[in-house]
Amino acid sequence: MLRKKRISYNKPCEELECIPTTLTTSKAFKTLFALDKQVTRNIRSSHIETRPVDSNGLWCCALIPAILISYSVAYKVSPLYKLVAFLGFGLLCYSILFSLFLYMSTLILYSKLNAGCIVSMLLSTVPIYVYTDFGLAMALVFSVLAVYPYSMLLKLALVQCPRTFTVGEAMIMCQSVVLFIVTGVAIYYTEFVTPELLAKDNEMTFIAIYVYTVLSTVGLIVTALYFLQDEDKNLKVLGIIFAFGAVFALTVLHLCLGKTCLPDFVYYIIGSQVRLHLFTMWSVLVVLTVLVLMYHTEAGDKATTSARKAYHILGALVFLTGILNDVPFMVLASGISAGIIILLEALRLSRIEPISAALQAAFDIYCDEKDCGVLAMTPIYLYFGLACPLALVPWRGSKMELELMSGVLATGIGDTAASWFGHRYGVNYWPGSSRTMEGTAFNVGLQMVAVYFLHLFEWLDAPHWVVRTGVAAAVSALVEAQTQQVDNVVLPLVSLLALQATSFLA
Structure with missing residues (x-):
């Protein structure tokens, strides 16, 4: 019996023309x-x-x-x-x-x-x-x-x-x-x-003002760093830029929210027991992540695919707990965190020492083959995939947690599961892809198991979740198996479209 030839994921596109499938x-x-x-x-x-x-x-x-x-x-x-x-x-x-x-x-x-x-x-x-x-x-x-x-x-x-x-x-x-x-x-x-x-909606207006103020401040800082002359690239000038950024942010918040803008922000977090618990848990996870990152950077050990996927799981855990317990607070946290991620990437590229060197060292440890350009897009893509449903789904207190979790399910759970299981146990490759059928099947299964347990413990109220999750998981898993675009970007969007296509069942 002739063994089917496996086509490499990165072979020239001309070779894909000979794949004998109905699609092609x-x-x-x-x-x-x-x-x-x-x-x-x-x-x-x-x-x-x-x-x-x-x-x-x-x-x-x-x-x-x-x-x-x-x-x-x-x-x-x-x-x-x-x-x-x-x-x-x-x-x-x-x-x-x-x-x-x-x-x-x-x-x-x-x-x-x-x-x-x-x-x-x-x-x-x-x-x-x-x-x-x-x-x-x-x-x-x-x-x-x-x-x-x-x-x-x-x-x-x-x-x-x-x-x-x-x-x-x-x-x-x-x-x-x-x-x-x-x-x-x-x-x-x-x-x-x-x-x-x-x-x-006073709460969402409050959140929107804070998110846009933080992101606009980050935008001003990034712009200043971009136009900075080489002789001015030092910690003193950086401190001045940050000081002007802080003044700008406080001025905007004061004009929009009044002189109690900062106390109101603190009270918004500590005034609710749920938010305080979420904030504490997320802070602990961030500290642990930074410590692990510093350890691996100091050791100089190149991170494996499994180590990188661990960050998918941590990110999924943060977004999952936020979506199930307090969506507005999750929107606020994700908006501010997006600004921090963008700012860190700008500092990495700014050539201001020793900050740039430290961030570059961490990037060299955790980058993969997709990070071959001038920007470190992998962490940005991961964050985009987890957070984009919060911006795209018109949530206003209605039961749409399943749609809001599309990024968590497709990227944090499904893609991670497919990568781990396919690498260890996969033997049957999809035509024209380096992904395995076993990994795709595990991708679908684990997404459905995750939603089943959330529904079982009454953390999630999603009618007809079996059909809707099954369709979305199958579509995102098949796209993950075939696409050459970055998974963290396209899978949550594809999954969200599939959930929307089955919304008539809700």
């Missing part, structure tokens, strides 16, 4: 494959280096817009959420046009404004004007604030960050950044100009 022989797949292949040729001919994998992942551009639009259609959401969903539609339109332009040439990467931008702005302006109360002028303003920065940021990510992103990954991350920033602008606009469009 379909007309739609051949068309997409030809498009992707031509985009790859054009990018390489222009000496632009994307992350070295066979696929550009152009399909990824539809994930976030599809989630936002599906929730807008299926649920009664706020005008603000509809605004963001329609802006996401505009970004999707531009992403499609951008892919088609890349198919023809890479000139779009160097143009400041093109017809694709204008068309996409108009395509998002019309539904905002028709289906929300923002008015034509504001609909156009928000569309311009979303589509044009997205086009510039996408080009910057591909041209100025070599070997860091695939095209699809760059689209996801740029969509996330732009939509998050425009959401903050829209929140302040509705709060001070048209408050009737913003559903009043």
Whole structure:
């Protein structure tokens, strides 16, 4: 009997054409494959280096817009959420046009404004004007604030960050950044100009102000570090930058929340026994993580895949406990933590000693083959995967914990389980992949077991959880087995879409 030849995960994409599967022989797949292949040729001919994998992942551009639009259609959401969903539609339109332009040439990467931008702005302006109360002028303003920065940021990510992103990954991350920033602008606009469009929720308003203040402060600090001259890269100047950042943050918080902004923040944490317990547990986990990280960095031992996956489990534990016990507090904590992660990466790249050297040493220990670019995206991707459902799901006290846990299930539990079990016991490989069928099966099984125990101990109330979890776990596991895009980014989004597709059972 002839033994089936295993195709390497990183072989040239031409070899994948000979995989005899129904998917690869379909007309739609051949068309997409030809498009992707031509985009790859054009990018390489222009000496632009994307992350070295066979696929550009152009399909990824539809994930976030599809989630936002599906929730807008299926649920009664706020005008603000509809605004963001329609802006996401505009970004999707531009992403499609951008892919088609890349198919023809890479000139779009160097143009400041093109017809694709204008068309996409108009395509998002019309539904905002028709289906929300923002008015034509504001609909156009928000569309311009979303589509044009997205086009510039996408080009910057591909041209100025070599070997860091695939095209699809760059689209996801740029969509996330732009939509998050425009959401903050829209929140302040509705709060001070048209408050009737913003559903009043004092707790969520308090949280949003703190999250956006922290992230905007981090943005200012990162900008200052980027433009810092070599002779000014020292601890003294860094201290001055941080001091100005602190003054800026306190000023904004004082203007928005009053002179008791800091005491109110402390009381918000310690005033609830549940929040105090969560904060204490998370603090202990962070301290232990830092100590382990310092130990391995000092020893100089290169971290194994299992060691890296341990951080997936710790992250999943933090988000799981927060989602099941106090979603608003989890939103606050995740927003502030995102700022800290971004700031640490900026400090690593700042070349301010000894901080940069220490962070670089830790990165060298825990980086993997995906971290071949200028940015350390692995921890950012992991955090994005765990936290993105908190930003995408229109949670307002309703029972949607299963959707909020899509990142925990797909990345923290499923992907970790597939990696461990497949590495140890896997023997049957998927065609064209280094992932095993045994790992995929264990991925699905462990996700369902996790939800079963949460339901058994009444920590989770999710009707028809068996069908919904089964579908979402199967879809995310199959994508994990076949995709060459970063798992931590695409799996939570795919899982969330699958859960939304079965939401009629809830």
